[in-house]
Amino acid sequence: MSRRELDLEAALADLAADLRFPPTPDLAAAVTARLEEGPARNPARRRPPARRWPAWMAGWRRLAVAGLAVLLLAAAVLVASPGTREAVARRLGLRGIGVRVGGPPPPTVTTAPGARLDLGLGERVTLGEARRRAAFPVLVPTAAGFDRPDAVFVNGAVPPGGRVDLVYRARPGLPASSFTDAGLLITEFRGQPEPEFLKKVTGAGMVRSVTVGGEPGFFFSGEPHFFSYQDTTGQFREEQTRLAGNTLIWQRGDLTLRLEGDLPMAEAVRIAESMR
């Protein structure tokens, strides 16, 4: 390191000693109060899914609004593969899901803190009904324990061509996501190059390139993500309360699939590959 650099660094360090930040508010008290008043989603004592189920189902139904796209943001350190972040950004992305690494997301408006998760899931139907209504063959995992989703939703409007969501309750071996309360959420739709239905903007976070049944995919992990949505007016709505766990996105023919759950990569891929 050159002398000039050292001088400038010394001057900055000297300045730092004199710098006055505004006084730190009493965050500990505020945070503790919020944890006490909030849903008792204590990491060690998760609410039994049976009790939790009706509340979040109602929330999803209530909020099943057409015209939403999901923007995924991730925090943390990008450990993705060689090359620059820009190179990674160019390489990522599947039909209907854009992945951008770094850079600012589109302008957002913020929903009220505490607002319930809105996945735009659509209408709850039986699996048979979903198969009749979807414009594509609905895939379901054949892996033991996953062949019968606990709930199935159809949304015919968004994205074009519609989507189907399979939801699995948390259970032993399938921990509840701290964020969705569900054990597993699988979304499938026929991805078009344009428009993007899902956008994943990751400032960082661990992104791994994977192969699912011989087709390309990506596994996002390492840090919580959170969602925001694009409504019919094209505005992105930031969902402050929604954090997402590990997420696998992959391609299967002309279908694009997304699997979110508190699962390690190998398990996520195993379930994904079992889908028929």
Added chain:
Amino acid sequence: MEGRPLDEQELVEQARGGDARAYEVLVRRYQDLAFRTAWVIAGGADAEDAAQEGFVKAWYALPRFRAGSPFRPWLLAIVANEARNRRRSGRRQDDLALRVAEDRPSGDAAPSPEAAALAGEQRRLLLAAVSRLAEPDRQVIACRYFLELSEAEMAAALGCRRGTVKSRLSRALGRLRAALAEQGAGAAASATGLPGGDR
């Protein structure tokens, strides 16, 4: 607190197990750092909000925390992410909105009032130059020198790869140096040995 204070890993483990008291100790321990990091990134009124939200989200994300890994970068990544999102949805922060203390004389030996005033002025000029840098440069310098973050923590706070932190900092220092030179602050800089207009 009686006895030795619990170390970070013990506290994190207890918090992961659902102990809100242990988590409160962690929040108290890191609230300065979290708030100031949020201040550097989001600035102003958003900083408190971002830091508080970051701590709450970190609590709910604790089950995902990898046991044994350092807590500070993990926490900072969450807080900084909150801060960035607030800043994006609001107006851009124009400067660091920090000030230089008036009460500390410069140097170790008692300086003359004139020297103290000059040194204070130089610090203000330097701070002003840092504040005028483009946001990424300003943030990396603030993280390194004002918050004294480690490389891993800087990467977490800035949302970049650890490997790029050094080069990013070095480029920011280069631009700061150029800005100081341009400021025609040769006089101000040379008094502290600041490389100002010597090119």
